[in-house]
Amino acid sequence: MQIELAYHFRMTADFRRILATDTHGKDSAEAVFQRDLADKAFKAWQIQCLKQVFIPARCVRDLRWKEDWLRRNGGGSPETALSVARDEAAFAGRIELHSRQQATRKANRKAVRS
Incomplete structure (x- = not known):
């Protein structure tokens, strides 16, 4: 949704630029x-x-930074290992989510073209 709004803003501003240049002159x-x-x-x-x-x-x-800090200050405690593993799993989940979103957008673009 944000991309569509930004694109609409861009096209509107560009159209207004063209009109202003034609009406008032380039400079x-x-x-x-x-x-x-x-x-x-x-x-x-x-x-x-x-x-x-x-x-x-x-x-x-x-x-x-958090992983580094936990390793330095938390030592080898199980809580540190659990926290690092949880953060890495969340980060991997976020990467997977972005990959799925990109695949969906790519499929949508292909569907629109055909």
């Missing part, structure tokens, strides 16, 4: 403003697309 203040707005809309759309494709690096960093 007018209005055309420059609309061009900047269209660039921001494009970046917002790009970010939404990337959020859907990649697992945020922050999640990976947090998990690695």
Whole structure:
């Protein structure tokens, strides 16, 4: 849903940029403003697309930091091993979820084309 909203925002901003350029000229203040707005809309759309494709690096960093901290401060206790295993299982589940979402999107794109 976020991708569709960002795409709609991008297309609307681009259309307004085209209209402003045709009406006021390429170097007018209005055309420059609309061009900047269209660039921001494009970046917002790009970010939404990337959020859907990649697992945020922050999640990976947090998990690695937590594992390292537990290993250093928790020693070899069973609770530490259990916590690390639980986090790794959750992370693997998240990767699997993203893989399934990508496969679903790919199948939907193929279905739309045919």
